[in-house]
Amino acid sequence: MDRLWAPWRMAYIMSTVKDQDEGCVFCRMLAENDDARNLILCRGAHAFVVMNLFPYNAGHLMVVTLRHTGEFSSLSPAEHLELANLMALSQDALRESLAPHGYNLGMNLGRVSGAGILDHLHYHVVPRWNGDSNFMSVLADTKVISESLHDTYGRLKAAFDALAERLRSA
Numbered sequence: 139m140d141r142l143w144a145p146w147r148m149a150y151i152m153s154t155v156k157d158q159d160e161g162c163v164f165c166r167m168l169a170e171n172d173d174a175r176n177l178i179l180c181r182g183a184h185a186f187v188v189m190n191l192f193p194y195n196a197g198h199l200m201v202v203t204l205r206h207t208g209e210f211s212s213l214s215p216a217e218h219l220e221l222a223n224l225m226a227l228s229q230d231a232l233r234e235s236l237a238p239h240g241y242n243l244g245m246n247l248g249r250v251s252g253a254g255i256l257d258h259l260h261y262h263v264v265p266r267w268n269g270d271s272n273f274m275s276v277l278a279d280t281k282v283i284s285e286s287l288h289d290t291y292g293r294l295k296a297a298f299d300a301l302a303e304r305l306r307s308a
Contacts, residue, residue, distance in 0.1 A: 238265030
């Protein structure tokens with residue numbers, strides 16, 4: 139069996155295990171008020187955008203409710219609207235910074251649907267490129283992410299800030 143060594147991922151794996159023991163990872167991120175450390179790109183009145191620590195592709199984002207709830211039907215119209223607006227903003231920022239060919243947008247509700255964080259609603263915004271499923275994922279069940287999280291964060295943060303400034307000026 140071939141191995142692809144990525145020792146830097148162990149810090150993320152261990153921090154996630156620790157986070158599960160200490161409550162909700164999203165609530166902790168919000169309380170810390172250290173957006174760069176937590177890879178938070180944008181905060182709104184009802185939701186925020188954060189990079190996924192375990193991305194399917196470079197630039198994999200999550201749009202997360204500020205309110206801790208796992209019940210989609212409990213969201214207010216204002217929460218639904220801001221989630222939709224932040225997903226659109228996320229696509230714009232990804233388009234400007236990473237130029238993907240397409241996107242997967244979605245929410246997993248319940249463990250059987252693939253939800254890793256059950257009690258705090260979040261949408262996934264996954265940029266896609268032609269050919270991004272290469273032989274590594276098909277033959278070796280391994281995904282290759284071509285850029286570090288912090289490098290991608292810098293590119294996306296600049297795009298989010300520029301887009302937010304344009305919206306304020308409009």
